[in-house]
Amino acid sequence: MIDQTTGLNLVPHAVEATKSADHIILKSRHPLDAVVENTGVWLHKWAHEAPDRVFLAERSGDGWRELTYAQVLAAVRGIASSLAARGMGPDTPIVIMSGNSVDHALLSLGAQYAGVPTSPLAEQYSLITEAHGRLIYVLDKIKPAMAFVDDAARYATAIGLPNLDGVEIVASQTDGALRDVTAFSDLLKGDASVDVDAVHAKVTPDTLAKILFTSGSSSDPKGVLTTQKMMCVNQAQMASVLPFLKERPPVINDWLPWNHVFGGSHNVNMMLAHGGTFYIDDGKPTKKGFARTVENIMSRPGTLAFNVPVGFAMLAAEMDTNTELRKAYMSDLDMLFYAGASLPQDVWTSLERAAMQERGRLPLMISSWGMTETAPATVMLHEPIGRSGVIGVPLPGTEIKLLPDDEMRCELRVKGHNIMKSYYGDPVKTAEAFDDDGFLITGDAVKFVDVNDVDRGLVFDGRVSEDFKLLTGTWVQAGKLRLDALDVLQGLVQDVVICGHDRDQIGLLIFPRPTQVHGDNSSNGAVIDAQLHAQIDERLRALASTSSGSAKRISRAIILSEAPSLKDHEITDKGSLNVRKIITRRADLIERLYDNEDPALIRI
Incomplete structure (x- = not known):
């Protein structure tokens, strides 16, 4: 089906839902594409059909080292x-x-x-x-x-x-x-x-291809045994619902690290499966590396773009004034794919505007959900939706189990040939990872976009494993509340930690943007800055005014003067926070968060 918005051959969402007393099972109604035996099949295919097409390339001096x-x-x-x-x-x-x-x-x-x-x-x-x-x-x-x-x-x-x-x-x-x-x-x-x-x-399909280690955000990293079948099935699953990938060889210019499943399995194998070209971007979405990324895109633009939200935000801002970048980036772009976190709606709108200015139509703008353990794509958006935050519907060949609570927030569990069977050398963690029906327990939560129309898809709703109870016995959905806090505090903070286990109120530890701290006013690990305190107070009060009940209201905050410590494992290699380690290591600051006389406290 040719979509009128993007001009691409797309497959619309079509979901089968089966409900029981305590869970919901979701499956795609679309058939799964043929699955190859191993990644060597793809390599032989394209070496025979397109021997002179560039597959891999990296910067070399002022030019590129390109291999066919x-x-x-x-x-x-x-x-x-x-x-x-x-x-x-x-x-x-x-x-x-x-x-x-x-x-x-x-x-x-x-x-x-x-x-x-x-x-x-x-x-x-x-x-x-x-x-x-x-x-x-x-x-x-x-x-x-x-x-x-x-x-x-x-x-x-x-x-x-x-x-x-x-x-x-x-x-x-x-x-x-x-x-x-x-x-x-x-x-x-x-x-x-x-x-x-x-x-x-x-x-064979069961041959071990990779041992991919998780980021270790809550414990030591676990080695995910990734087979040839997991990787090959996952590409077939995505090709089943994104048929335009098979109609012309895709090209990407990508920096996402290959020790992560998104960059190293999802993106590399997508190019290999479809005879595409992978230009390695040696820049990054950082102050130091972004100029190099812009230079690389201008030299070798792609037909697909993969990034994390902060990367898209930097590109969107640059394209507002850099018309040459906008032309290079948007002119031939079929798909824009974000993952890792929700894309702020203002960034989404800015990217839409840049595309319309340059080509008069939009690329397919989508997201997905997956884990290292799922190879990774399991839930994916594969039709235009016009907004950020939706992760989509089950891919063909996967089975989704949802365990709803009273508010229709659902714990997400998954099954399929793209799902790992075990962790490396860890039978205990492996046993803990699956329920009695063989579904992987992800620890993530989702909600329906529309409970009356499952084809509208799912929205990510935080981590069930991060939830905790207040002293009153009320459950706090910490993952969802963190996203709300980050949204309202955008521009002022790098990240936040939701606190309050066995307390009577919810508190917030704030890692500020260094540029927002005025002068050196730290007090034993906390920042005392009248201007920044006032800005955070104002925004959190606005958030509190929309909250109903103690489980959704942040009532106090402290700004931390020390950034997350890599040495002390407070931050993972993905850049995400190790919440358990932060709360343990900074126990004294948690106590100060609940001391009403502490001068560093922001009371909302």
Whole structure:
């Protein structure tokens, strides 16, 4: 069906709902596309059908290093034979310690081709000494046979850890190495003694492809066992409802980190599955990296755009004045996809305006819901909706269980071939992850856009696991309340933590934007700033005026002078807050939050 708003071939939402006494089951009415056996099938297909099309590219000096599908297949087969010659297989994982690069992608695909699992890690685990604890935890957990970095000198401290003694280190750049290092180019040479076709023939849908570690926001990171089937099914699920992806090869210019399932599995595999082109953006949506992102987009714009809300906000603001960027970004854009958090409606509107100014019609603007454990897409918006915040409907081949409460807020549980079967080496956590019917317990909450029309989709409504009771026994939906607070305090704060377990009122710990703090007026970890206090007081009072009952009313707040600490695990590698760790580490500030005489307290 050609949608009149976007001009794209789209499949409308069509949901089957079955209700019982205590839960609701949702399924898509659409059939699932054919599923390939493994990622090598896609690579062979496009190397045969479009051998000269660019698949992977990264910045090199003033230009781009570009590899075609034929070149990538040759490199992948060389790497696969080198790994097989070393006797590597399902039980000899490779840990990838550096960020996105063409060599990173080649090693990952070569390992998948040979049936060797990889475990890509956040590069800050290796580059920031204070984060080495997380790196050591993973190394001790999976005991890799090989470790890869892009630059041996830059990662010298990390690859020198005793936990990597006896592990083969492979590096793209070997100059300045402080220990024996294998050049990545040596892996590319391959090993003629290996029958690489026979090696690849052993790779089945159940072959382990990746061990992806969760962000560890509430405990130590868990290793999600990601199979070939999970990744291949997930691409078929999305292709089933986004048929335009099959009609012309997509192109993306993307920075999202590959140690996360969104960037490394969702986006990389979407390009591979559809014969697309992946330009690696070496910028980021930060003050330091944004100019590079703009430069990269101007050089190699895409047909699809994936980002987190803060990234889209920066691009929308820049396009208000940078007409050349707006032209490059919007002229050929089919789809704009946000994830990680809700996109502020004003940013959504600004992006719509930029698209209309440049091309006279809108791209498909959508979001999705997923986790590392779900490969990731499980619930997805696949028709125009005209507003932010909706995560969509179940994808074909998935089954959604909703457990509603009295307010029709529902706990979300999921089942399907894209869902993991277990965590690495953790049978206890695995058992805890599933209910008696085999559904993954996500800990997330959703609501219907319209309870009388399930095809309208679902809205994310916070984390059930973050909820707590006040002293009165009233439940506080902390995840939802946090989103409300962030919305009303936008521009003033970086993040907030909802407090109040076993208290009589809800309180707020605030991490302010540094630019909003006037002078150095800290008091034992809290900020005393009359101007900022007044602004926060005014906005929280406005929020309180719309609240009904103590479970939805924030009555006190304290502004924290110390940013979340990576060293003390208050912040995960995704940038999200580890709420449990913050509340534990800053217990004294929680007490001050409920001390009515404390000068740092903002009483609402």
